[in-house]
Amino acid sequence: MEKEHAQARPNGPLAGIKVVEFAGIGPGPFCGMLLADMGAEITLLERAGGTFASQLFGGGRKAVANRGKKSLCIDLKHADAKRLVQQLVDDADVVLEGFRPGVMERLGFGPEECLARNPKLIYARMTGWGQSGPLAPRAGHDANYAAIAGVLDTGRHHGGAPWAPPTLVGDMGGGGLVLAWGIACALLEAGRSGVGQVIDAAMCEGAALLAHGLFNLEALGEWQGQCALDSSAPFYDVYECADGLWISVCPLEPQFYRTFVERLGLAADPAFAGQQYDAQRWPAMKVRLDGIFRSQPRAHWESLFADTDDCVWPVLSMKEAPEHPHNKAREAFVDIAGVTQPAPAPRLSRTPGAIRRPPPLLGENTRECLTQMGLSAAEIDRLVESGAVSLPRNA
Structure with a gap:
């Protein structure tokens, strides 16, 4: 090179x-x-x-x-x-x-x-x-x-x-x-x-x-606490996996969120059904997702979401990034x-x-x-x- x-x-x-x-x-x-x-x-x-x-x-x-x-x-x-x-x-x-x-x-x-x-x-x-x-x-x-x-x-x-x-x-x-x-x-x-x-x-x-x-969101009164981008939302965060590595989860759009919960087998779960942006549900949802992602190594989640548009990707280190296929x-x-x-x-x-x-x-x-x-x-x-x-x- x-x-x-x-x-x-x-x-x-x-x-x-x-x-x-x-x-x-x-x-x-x-x-x-x-x-x-x-x-x-x-x-x-x-x-x-x-x-x-x-x-x-x-x-x-x-x-x-x-x-x-x-x-x-x-x-x-x-x-x-x-x-x-x-x-x-x-x-x-x-x-x-x-x-x-x-x-x-x-x-x-x-x-x-x-x-x-x-x-x-x-x-x-x-x-x-x-x-x-x-x-x-x-x-x-x-x-x-x-x-x-x-x-x-x-x-x-x-x-x-x-x-x-x-x-x-x-x-x-x-x-x-x-x-x-x-x-x-x-x-x-x-x-x-x-x-x-x-x-x-x-x-x-x-x-x-x-x-x-972010100043735009602040002006709208939507920043911190109940914002999809400030790590409050369970569907825009990073989660630790069983091997201590991390996965980034960002299915903001409803269509991506829908298939995301389906892949995790949560489509029928009352906590994940209904309104994605109901902030009252977020703390419990985050706890549940945290447990799920901690149950398997990062490679498992990479494989599970590899062919989807669910916006789930590994958090790579600087040593790993140059070797990623993309x-x-x-x-x-x-x-x-x-x-x-x-x-x-x-x-x-x-x-x-x-x-x-x-x-x-x-x-x-x-x-x-x-x-x-x-x-x-x-x-x-x-x-x-x-x-x-x-x-x-x-x-």
Whole structure:
């Protein structure tokens, strides 16, 4: 699979778009990965000591969010390095940064300075709270942003069943994905107007945006306690099986619910007959279903519902998911540099996304990037000697 994805592919829809990404953690790198998957040329500016992200998630080839990027190891505070960054920004379509408000300005690469030099530039800023407001200068993480957005509270569940995966709501969905959407919109508009702009993406606001449907239910007075989606309903929940594995049960529609109870032999049971959405029955129904699913291993329930539309599917671990027949058939996961990871998405018929290179080692492309900028070998050697840039170890 790795060999296949290393082969030449059609140019992605963002081919020719140049992005300067200031290395960070979480949603910023993920946003850059999405752009790289779709063909953008990403120059990743990394510092010699790496980042907290490289310590937490692993650096080099294991840093999945850096796939498709080139690593230029550079000291942003060095005078010579600043001139190099300015040159990169002058030639870029997008600048991507995820520092706290004010950091880029102090480094001399704030949006005012950069747009003055490159009026068509899209300056994409990723923060937890946004560039303004009382929380703007404060630290936070995924669950904090989801909490303030009113979204974390919606993940309540009785018991310790799998329900709310970490980092997805605030960091990746509300952060990186929303920022990538903003960049795509801004690039499209800049192509018409010839003028760039600044994108202020806040994870807190993105998390709230993802939860628009839940706010819809809240407005209708249908959220929490008697809602089909909040784990109150017996037909929208996860159940533990006899082997300690879990099954997801989601037959919301009446026609699916009807065949679901038939498969379980409950069609004539008074507790399951009648109105599916009679919330007064739900607690007793849930207890009954809990006992039923605990009576057999997960494989039994997979087999029982395999040919139905009853919306009953296994809760797979990250190790199991790549081996599921559906995921294998669609090549939903790929192996790059020995790391199994999700393939680019969504799928475009004419200009598909692709992983064009594995995640780079720290500074792996320093010399390549500087050469492409027009620097001679002697000039590069001088920059290395001064500490303005760094080459990979043993290079």
